[in-house]
Structure formats: C-alpha cells, structure tokens
Amino acid sequence: MTSISVLKNVHKKGLFGDHENKNEDSLIKVSERKNLIIFQIVQYKSSSISIKDINIDGLTLNDETLKVSNNNDTRILWCGPKSWLLVSSKKDLLNSINSLFKESDFAITDLSHSRAIIELEGNNSVEVLKKGCPFNFNELKKNNCVNSVFNGITITIDIIEDNPNKIRLFALRSFGESLYHSITDASLEFGYKNI
C-alpha cells in the first residue's frame, strides 16, 4: 500500500483546461490511487505447477494476452508469459499470497511502494491516451490490460470500465510526476477535473 502520495506536489484539486461552459460530468476526472497493494507474480520457467490450481481471493491466474481476472477488490493483470500483476484493496491478501506460492516455483515481489497509480474517468480518457501511446485502443475492452509506453514512459494500462471509461495507469514511482504532467497536458483540450 502506498501511504505516501507520489503526486502530492503536483496534483491539486479543481477544474483545469477547457472546462468552461461544459457540464462537469463530461470532463475527464483525474485522480491518484494510493490505497492499493501491488504484487508481481512470476512463475519460473523451470516450474511445472499448473496455475489453474491456484486461487487468490476467488480468482485464478489467467494465461491469456490482455486479460484481467477480477472481482470487486482484486484485479490480476496478465503482464507476459508466466507473469502477472496483482492489484488489490485487500491489505490482508499479503499473508495468503505468501502461503499460496512455493518459493521454488514462483517469485513474488511487493511493488506496492514502487508504483504511481493514476486513474482517468470519462469517455475522452482514451483520446488522451491515444495522444502519447502507440497502442490500438480499439482492441481494448473492459477488463483488458496492456503494457505500453506513454510519451516514452513505460506504463501498464488497466481498463476497469469501458462505458464510461475508467482507466487505471501504473508507472514506476519515479516517473509518476512526469506521467502526470504528460496526462494532464494531453487532457487540457477536453477539460479535466482533479479529484
């Protein structure tokens, strides 16, 4: 859980960009999430354990490109072959994760303090991402995720909702402010509300 804000020096609440004479509901909402635990789960190449037998908070590890296994609290993002990112608001999940995975088969790394998380809400949020990211967003639907770049910054994009869009972006903590500036600059033309 990231208790210390990554964006405390840059993220100010209010309305920005081209927001005048627009309904607040039509603006992009930009917020920072800092109450989530993040774990990287990597299965060793030599491991022969079937991932279908593993159950985390009622979810199984998915081996399909772009897919996210999810429930209300927890999301497991596919990051590559035998590699996942677990994101959850359940802090007590930490203890069960360590007992679920054998050290000889999996590497579990706590990344909770090393990521900046920015959430975008609103239908124009995809248009914002298209400005800096080369990925074809027409392919992405609800509960899809993708690793890509935004203005040269490596990011993970998680589509939580697609109507209206709710998108969670993860970047290395040290790139957080830089990503935030890139995102808010790209949002100016649509108008955005920092919450």
Place this chain on the structure above:
Amino acid sequence: MLHIKCPYCGTRSQNEFAYGGDATIKRPELNKEVSDKEWDTFVYFRKSPRGKHLEFWHHISGCRQWFKVQRDTTTHEIFKTLKPNEDI
C-alpha cells in the same frame, strides 16, 4: 515506424521494443577450450547483411520477453517473428 508482431502479445509499435543484435551468433560451448580469436569473433565480429537478417528484439515496454525477428535490412519488411527456442 515499424510494427512488430511479438509472439506473446501480438502486433505492437516499434516504440515498445529494443533491438538486441544478430540472432545467428552462437556462443562457444560451455567448458570447451576457446582460442582468443574465436572469443574475439563471438564477442565483436558481426556481419552487416543487405537483405534478410535474423535478429533479436526485446519487448522491453511490454511483456519483457526476447524473441527473434527475420527482417529485411533494406526495406524493413518483417517476414517472421519467433520465440527464442524456435528456428526458421
């Protein structure tokens, strides 16, 4: 801009990848006696072909996997991408 088909993630923009060098180079066998010249050749000497070339690429901003790409060095046409353990 190139579009490269990662064998794990699908087609992505070149921005997400890093070039990793000639994929035809074989490392001298482990525990085998290697002359300075053989080692020098393995480490430094590379061909610079005009036409089809098999090369390593790294999906560094994606799945972080290495894979092989067969590419034409003059037209940049990509003929095939393969997992590292696969051969053409």
